[in-house]
Amino acid sequence: MIPRSPRIEVFATEDRSAQILWRDLRCGELVLTPSHGPPLSMAIDPHLTTGGATLDGLPPGRSIDIVASGPAVPTPIVTRTRTMPPLPGEELARIGTISDLHLGAVNFGHRGTLREHPTPDTAHPRRCTDAALRATTRWGAEVVVAKGDLTNRGQIHEWREYADLVHAASVPIIGVPGNHDRAFRNGLAPEDAARAFGLTLASPLHVVDGAGYRLVLVDSTTGGHNHGRLDAVADDAVTAVAETEPGSVALVFLHHQLHRWPVREVWPVGVGRLESRRFMEAVARTGTRCMVSSGHTHRHRRWEHREVTATQVGSTKDYPGVWAGYVITDRAVRQVVHRVTEPDCLRWTEFTRRAAGGTWRWVAPGLLPSRCFDQIW
Ligand SMILES: [Fe+2]
Ligand SMILES: [Fe+2]
Structure with a gap:
């Protein structure tokens, strides 16, 4: 060969x-x-x-x-x-995110044909999440947001696994539900899982204030459906953004991507374009410095509406296998997306490059400026 x-x-x-x-x-x-x-x-x-x-x-x-x-x-x-130029202003905080953990999954791909051989003692979703959390906290994140699809099918043992890693983490982990966390029979609803296992999950909204920032975590799920909606919680989310302390930045985290165009970019479906635009416009009108980020697509994309940037960040457990970090200063926010590089994770995430008929290797990573960039106000 x-x-x-x-x-x-x-x-x-x-x-x-x-x-x-x-x-x-x-x-x-x-x-x-x-x-x-x-x-x-x-x-x-x-x-x-x-x-x-x-x-x-x-x-x-x-x-x-x-x-x-x-x-x-x-x-x-x-x-x-x-390299990026120095961020203007004094660094105030670092926030980490992980997304689309799909704890409980054993395969990947449209038909689920990509599997680990031989079957490992610890499946790739757990290995990748553990490695991502180690890297995120080493990087300096003081809190980590898990942006949905925390479990693969909302089963009790999957929630228990999520709870195990939350309780073992050295920093607080706060979650938002994803469609996979609600969509399955015999599954435990995120609210029930939160009560049973002592988790913090947005239901439908959760706000965290820290030095220089406000996190606005939004549940965008629609029961058992793949797509997301915002209208039911949008007013409260926009109010939370508007009430961010002057000088601080608001970071809005949700599972479903905000559609930029009338025609969506293949599967999966996010929040429709009109609803997304209404939300971005309402956030922009608050005058609060704000960034919005989602998961769900397992891809990396970025778009802006006025001074508000919306991003999609990929999954922690399939190619490229990432976590994201947000550096907050009094004048800017930097998003950086890093791959998980521990060998027993890379071995799997590199294998999943062949998904989607071999196109996943080009579709998922997006461009470097959609992953790592500065938003300066
Ligand atoms: Fe997902
Ligand atoms: Fe999803």
Whole structure:
């Protein structure tokens, strides 16, 4: 078999760091040498030629060439990226998010044909969520929001697993329900699960205030349906945004994506365009600095309405397998999306690139500016 060409890509950038992913390397040492900043070297395992690492100590706001060299690549590979400029204002807080955990799932893909072989002791949704929480808290998140589809079918043992990781976490985890948390017979409703297991879930609204921010968590589910609605809770959510302390930023988190266009981008269905536009307009009219982010699509997208940005952030457990972070200052918010790079997670998330007839590898990640960007007011 002809070996595939090694690939090096930049998945995430911040002002002083860049997350680098590689695949199809040879075993041996890999050296990543940025044109500005310290190099990083590591051994590539012959059984795991896909991996990732974060280059730290980079200068902010600069174009940087990263040279991959060493025995792991047949010839040096140069990748260019640009670090973000420093965020204006004083950093006040860091918030983390995870999404679409689907605890209890054992497969992925339109027909569910992608499975782990052999069956592991700990299934990929739990491994990926645990790894994402470790990375998010290492990054400095003081609270983590789980943006729905916490369980795959709302079953008691799935809620128990979610509760286990919530109670084991070193920071508070607050959830919003997703369609998968309500859609199945014999499932436990999120409200019942919250009572039974001592969870904090938006039902239909939950507000958290911290230094420099207000989190507005919204339940956008519609019983057993795939699509989302906002109208029933929109007025209260907009009021919560409007009552954000002056100078603070409001982050609205919900499960369903807000449709930007009259024609939706394939499955799954989010909140319809008219309802989404009404909500974005009402939020913009409050004058509060605000950003909205959802899950559900397992993809990365970004759009703006006036000064309000709406994003979709992918699933923690299938390609690319991510968590998101929000850096809050008194003048800006930065969204950064990082891949989970622990080897037993990457092995699975790389496998799921072949979903959707092989197109998932291009559909899910979106563009770097839709994942990592600054919103400055
Ligand atoms: Fe999902
Ligand atoms: Fe969903």
